[in-house]
Amino acid sequence: MALFSNNKFLRLLTLSYACLLTLPCFSQQSPRLSVTWNPNIETYxxxxxxxxxxLGNYGYITRETNNAHQPMVKAAFEKFGSYKDSAIGIKAAALLDTLRKIHVFNDMILEALLYTRAFPDTGYRYPLNQAPNNPQREAALRLIQPFFREMQQFYVSAGAGEFLQRHRAFYDGAVHEVAKDIPPGIDRYMEHYYGEKVPAFTVIVNPTMPIAPVEGDFRGVGPSVITDKGKIPFMIMSTSIMLSPLPSLSQYKKFGFDNPAHTVFLTVHEFGHSFVNPHLAPNQEQLEKYSALFTDSLQKVMNAQDIYSWYSCVIEHIVRLGEIRIAEYMKDHTRAQSLRKLHTGDCHFVFIPAMEEKMKVYEQHRQRYPTFNDFLPELLTVFKNFTPAQVNQLATTPGKY
Known part of the structure; x- marks a missing residue:
């Protein structure tokens, strides 16, 4: 499926992170949840x-962006920046430009890369056609897949693989910074809340993902991969801490990921997409009945958060709703209220209050609704209680939460 969580790049995150640090939790981390890095994604x-x-710009990064606060981005660009005029540089720019014109961003590239074998190997670990399809996704994949061979050749011939392996200690440090902050048992909380078991959860640290040189900026993606053992949720995350430049990568003792509250927040959000996104497609016909609610005023506030369609708007509402209800399920009422302020008050996800009331029916009748997917058609009925005029008013006034 196409993913919309990101890219997202959750730039309006003004939540007071302090409230996220104390979480009631299961006693230990599940061995099914791992933190790692991916050479294919780093190469991308x-x-x-x-x-x-x-291109001049892509997302929130421009040609003039100074990435000195991200050591791996800076070091990689210093080594490979001259490739901008090579065949691979020209093809990369052309691909991204074509995709963004149809509102497809790098989240779909990253999802597809998770199906591939780790470079320098070629081919796929899992059949890419196992994932749910739609016309936009099919069109995008026809453009994306041929580029993977070009990436693999760049990894080998340009020495990208050697570069990444030479700085393995930096990646090990990044993995450690994130692994220590993953809430113990969060995978089991999420499985129980959504009523769905998965074989594993994987967090991927991504030191080469460029972000703006602004304190608090970050990027995150929440794809899932369909395997013969079932669906595996992934969380791909950039750095979130600005680092002071040092003379060499080997001198860094901090790696840009040591941000406990941010890791907690992003874990629930990004893994949440794997429990929500796949189930919206079968309900798309019901959803389209309410597309008039994606008014000009709502589009304006959603576009500012990289959300460009009614479909993606609904997905992002439901994922954020899940963050709030899971916080309540974990009895972290302070965090739940802070998330309400963020998502409804600050970011104008205007349907969340009504959705939250409806979700209490799901929570109180789990025998009738064993899974979130069983309840989803009922959840979507909240839209029939809104008019475009009401949505315009909600989108242009301070949110009530």
Whole structure:
């Protein structure tokens, strides 16, 4: 499925992170949840930064962006920036430009890369056609898949693989910073709340993903991969801490990921997409009945958060709703209220209060609704209680939460 969580890039996160630090939790981390890094995804972001030199901008990054606060981005660009005029640099820029014109961003590229074998190997670990399809996704994949072979060749011939392995200690440090902050038992909380078991959860640290040189900026993606053992949720995350430049990568003792509250927040959000996104597609016909609610005023506030369609607007509402209700389920009422302020008060996800009342029916009748998917058609009925005029008013006035 196409993913909309991101990219997102959750730039309006003004939540007071302090309230996220105390979580009631299961006693230990599940062995099914791992933190790692992915050479294919690192290679993609090296090329994305090169492509910006030709495009002028991509996402929130421009040709003039100074990434000195991200040591791996800076080091990779210093080594490979000259490739902007090579065949791979030209192709990378052309691909990203074509995709963004149809409102497809790098989240779909990252999802597809998770199906591939780790470079320098070629081919796929899992059949890409197992994932749910739609016309937009099919069109995008026809453009994306041929580029993977070009990426693999860049990994080998340009020495990107050697570069990444040479700085393995930096990646090990990044993995450690995130692993220590994943809430113990969060995978089981989420499985129980959504009523769905998965074989594993995987967090991928992404030091080469460029972000703006602004304190608190970050990017995150929440794809899932369909395997023969079932669906595996992934969370791909950039750095979130600005680092002071040092003379060499080997001198860093901090790696840009040591941000406990941010890790908690992003874990629930990004993994939440794997429990929500796949189930919206079968309900798309019901959803389209209410598309008039994606008014000009709502579009304006959603577009500012990289949300460009009614479909993606609903997904993002439901994922954020899940964050709030899971916080309540964990008896962290302070965090739940802070999330309400963020999502409804600050970011104008205007349907969340009504959705939250409806979700209490799901929570109180789990025998009738064993899974979130069983309840989803009922949840979507909240939209029939709104008019476009009401939505316009809600989208242009301070949110009530």
């Amino acid at each position: 972001f090296i090329l994305e930064r090169i492509a910006v030199e030709r």
